[in-house]
Amino acid sequence: MTGTPILELRNITKTFPGVVANEDVSFSVGRGEIHALLGENGAGKSTLVKMIYGIQKPDSGEMTFMGEAFAPSKPSEARQKGVGMVFQHFCLFEALTVYENIALGLSAAEAKTGDLRQRIIDVSTTYGLKVDPDRLVGTLSVGERQRIEIVRCLLSEPKLLIMDEPTSVLTPQEVNVLFETLRRLASEGCSILYISHKLEEIRALCSKATVLRGGKLVGSCDPRRETAKSLAEMMIGATLNRPVRDLPEPGEIRLKVQELSMESDEQFGVDLENVTMAVRAGEILGIAGVAGNGQTELMEALIGERPCRFSRQIQLDGADIGQAGPRERRALGMCFAPEERLGHAAVPGMALWENTLLSAGRTNDLARRGLISPTNANRFALRVVDDLKVKTAGVKSAARSLSGGNLQKFIMGREIMQRPKVLIASQPTWGVDAGAAATIHRILLDLAREGAAVVIISQDLDELFTISTRISVIAGGYLFPSQPTGELTVESLGLAMGGRSKEIEAAKRADEAVAEPAHV
Amino acid sequence: MFRLVPRKEPNRAMLYATPFLAVALTIVAGFLLFGALGKDPLHALFLIFLKPLTDFNSLAEMLVKATPLVLIATGLAIGFRAGVWNIGAEGQFTIGAITGGSVALAAYPDGGPLLLPLMAVAGALGGMAWAAIPAFLRTRFNASEILVSLMLVYVATLLLSFLVHGALRDPEGFNFPESRLFQEDAHVPALIPDTRAHIGFLVALFAVAAAYVYLERLILGFQVKVLGQAPRAARFAGYSEKRIVWTCFMISGALAGVAGLFEAAGPVGQLVPSLPVGYGFTAIIVAFLGRLHPVGILFAGLLMALTYIGGETAQIEMSLPSATTSVFQGMLLFFLLATDVLVNFRVARTAKPLATPSGAAPKLKPAE
Numbered sequence: 052m053t054g055t056p057i058l059e060l061r062n063i064t065k066t067f068p069g070v071v072a073n074e075d076v077s078f079s080v081g082r083g084e085i086h087a088l089l090g091e092n093g094a095g096k097s098t099l100v101k102m103i104y105g106i107q108k109p110d111s112g113e114m115t116f117m118g119e120a121f122a123p124s125k126p127s128e129a130r131q132k133g134v135g136m137v138f139q140h141f142c143l144f145e146a147l148t149v150y151e152n153i154a155l156g157l158s159a160a161e162a163k164t165g166d167l168r169q170r171i172i173d174v175s176t177t178y179g180l181k182v183d184p185d186r187l188v189g190t191l192s193v194g195e196r197q198r199i200e201i202v203r204c205l206l207s208e209p210k211l212l213i214m215d216e217p218t219s220v221l222t223p224q225e226v227n228v229l230f231e232t233l234r235r236l237a238s239e240g241c242s243i244l245y246i247s248h249k250l251e252e253i254r255a256l257c258s259k260a261t262v263l264r265g266g267k268l269v270g271s272c273d274p275r276r277e278t279a280k281s282l283a284e285m286m287i288g289a290t291l292n293r294p295v296r297d298l299p300e301p302g303e304i305r306l307k308v309q310e311l312s313m314e315s316d317e318q319f320g321v322d323l324e325n326v327t328m329a330v331r332a333g334e335i336l337g338i339a340g341v342a343g344n345g346q347t348e349l350m351e352a353l354i355g356e357r358p359c360r361f362s363r364q365i366q367l368d369g370a371d372i373g374q375a376g377p378r379e380r381r382a383l384g385m386c387f388a389p390e391e392r393l394g395h396a397a398v399p400g401m402a403l404w405e406n407t408l409l410s411a412g413r414t415n416d417l418a419r420r421g422l423i424s425p426t427n428a429n430r431f432a433l434r435v436v437d438d439l440k441v442k443t444a445g446v447k448s449a450a451r452s453l454s455g456g457n458l459q460k461f462i463m464g465r466e467i468m469q470r471p472k473v474l475i476a477s478q479p480t481w482g483v484d485a486g487a488a489a490t491i492h493r494i495l496l497d498l499a500r501e502g503a504a505v506v507i508i509s510q511d512l513d514e515l516f517t518i519s520t521r522i523s524v525i526a527g528g529y530l531f532p533s534q535p536t537g538e539l540t541v542e543s544l545g546l547a548m549g550g551r552s553k554e555i556e557a558a559k560r561a562d563e564a565v566a567e568p569a570h571v
Numbered sequence: 572m573f574r575l576v577p578r579k580e581p582n583r584a585m586l587y588a589t590p591f592l593a594v595a596l597t598i599v600a601g602f603l604l605f606g607a608l609g610k611d612p613l614h615a616l617f618l619i620f621l622k623p624l625t626d627f628n629s630l631a632e633m634l635v636k637a638t639p640l641v642l643i644a645t646g647l648a649i650g651f652r653a654g655v656w657n658i659g660a661e662g663q664f665t666i667g668a669i670t671g672g673s674v675a676l677a678a679y680p681d682g683g684p685l686l687l688p689l690m691a692v693a694g695a696l697g698g699m700a701w702a703a704i705p706a707f708l709r710t711r712f713n714a715s716e717i718l719v720s721l722m723l724v725y726v727a728t729l730l731l732s733f734l735v736h737g738a739l740r741d742p743e744g745f746n747f748p749e750s751r752l753f754q755e756d757a758h759v760p761a762l763i764p765d766t767r768a769h770i771g772f773l774v775a776l777f778a779v780a781a782a783y784v785y786l787e788r789l790i791l792g793f794q795v796k797v798l799g800q801a802p803r804a805a806r807f808a809g810y811s812e813k814r815i816v817w818t819c820f821m822i823s824g825a826l827a828g829v830a831g832l833f834e835a836a837g838p839v840g841q842l843v844p845s846l847p848v849g850y851g852f853t854a855i856i857v858a859f860l861g862r863l864h865p866v867g868i869l870f871a872g873l874l875m876a877l878t879y880i881g882g883e884t885a886q887i888e889m890s891l892p893s894a895t896t897s898v899f900q901g902m903l904l905f906f907l908l909a910t911d912v913l914v915n916f917r918v919a920r921t922a923k924p925l926a927t928p929s930g931a932a933p934k935l936k937p938a939e
Binding site: 354355356376377378379381387389391393394395396397398399400401405408409410412418421422423 | 788789790791793796797800801803804806807808809811
């Protein structure tokens, strides 16, 4: 099916001030091929596809598309030639219908050809992408919104479709539907450039993979013939030791949340409904869920940024702390690592050593009687940087100057090194490279082994299956009862994550029927 | 067209250079302005920026003007660091003068060594009480402190006018709307003999030092900075926004109140309706010109005092309009904010419509 390549890149180099994003990258995508672009965060995948889609220009090197020289200077030019792209973050207007959103995204010429509504219906039925043109986008799920973006791309009959981390927002079931669509497109001759760092997906979907590391081409392979481990090692350029979950029998209940309901104070926030959970010493509870289902609100309630209605709604080692503020909870041995690093877990403009004061001030003697001790704070920050191998010019660098993954390592280190009794972390390895993710997982397991109760809120099911002892799902602000990881499958979790209202209702009824919290 | 794109990491050197750059640009613009007015620009600039420095009495006057500016700006800067926009220091200044001055008038004609400290405390409390209004309305009802504090300035000014026309009017003052001249013990002692420079300047220096310690060494000051830079991080750390907002208002109110009292009990010596001359507003410029840093504010306050004195000299000697000083101060703030924007953002051209035909791709250098 391949023959002449549809897209060929030769010696592409792109530098930004201070960093080389791509260096001398050459590869080609065959006709009808599903081609994976694989690499860690910061390996240069995004920059590369932005150049193909005309958002950025290469400093040197050349591209050919369908045998012709290809140097798009803007996305519309790339689209005209037959390149479509589905971004990780959608740009849709919630208050408009599907039809209106699609019409807005097309050029005048594209929009005029034929009856657009009929074409939307045709394309969506042909490829199994169910969308109703007259629904308001605001009422659609994330998966449905992604379909709109794909339909929009397909309307212009692309020869090459670029997909940037398309599955990060989907449930496992939705991922399967997407893969079928992509396979079908490929069988009709449309090439697909698929960007991801989820190795299992790539093994299931792609016939060829190009691996980038530090902006350079490491090699290419047939992912179907590799293992996830060998792919990961190509990506990080080192052997990878996955942490093993060998936790002892759980001990006493350390953290208990009972019937916690809380209305969101954000306009589009999610209200927490009757959240109940218990985590024992030595346990890691994973909370799975699609983004925007109450994770942020749950984290805020656990940190104590918003007090509970009743103090007994959250208990630490049997003591009621539902109305205690973050500082009191920290003093009792809780630590928190929220999802948003810049602006929530860290102050962007402040130095790393200053950022230790946010949460570790008391535990590490960084301030005494209201007086900051720069010496102690610097020493603590240095220890975090050394232990977690944070790449930074020094502890006097501003938090903002660190890459996302490195800042995440710093924040995780700051919390973990306080040796908390209870640690609550949201997306602990989001954007972190595979090597560092393994380190963070190992530290979390160590912490549990030493008797801490750990709660991990994450959208990465691989992560949850690797380290959690039990997993529950949050959907629409409701937390499903947890089950031991061994008894769960990705499919069963996926159904709950989809937030089927019927199941939530059923589970809620079951909850109400049982007077005691059912899943302690 | 052009648009502003945020810079990833603003150049630190430029950040400190902008105040100097703004002064330089103000001088250039002033040069052009005086030229356009048909006055000798060099002479005018000499009178404004250099002449006062050559004269002992002018230097002392600079301290007189710098005292309230530095005091008020130091307090405001702490609030500005926290994102608390107290624009009404002028009002707190006026109320401080009223409450502090009332203590002197109540004791009249008695004195004693405790009188002045008592007046200072009363002045500070008055400023704090006036600042408590916007603080309460913001923390309780989420009302914009910018509007509330600003509008209270006019209330304070009218209150002063009301009092000196009535309750506080000098009984032997032939019905002039003024209070009595304060008794000897109620006068702020001179710092330099035979000039109007008073020990209020030492208090201002002390405030600068205290604010420096507060912001750089105390957890309280750290909380102020966190709230200003990342309010969510402040919530994460468990810092109470309410408490920080109140603290900032109390500090800036107290300093503005004391500044008002020093003005009334110093160079003026009584309560008059024209006591508020805009120090509270100029102090906002001083705070930003000093980079919201106490030491920077000290120098900025002295510079701003220089433009007051120099502006007056230039008005008298070259018969320049009385707005000269205000124009200079306005330009200074304008250029400072403008250069600040350019330090934090860069100007980018938005993509022009494509001129080259799509087939003719620009020649790219082959990579080696």
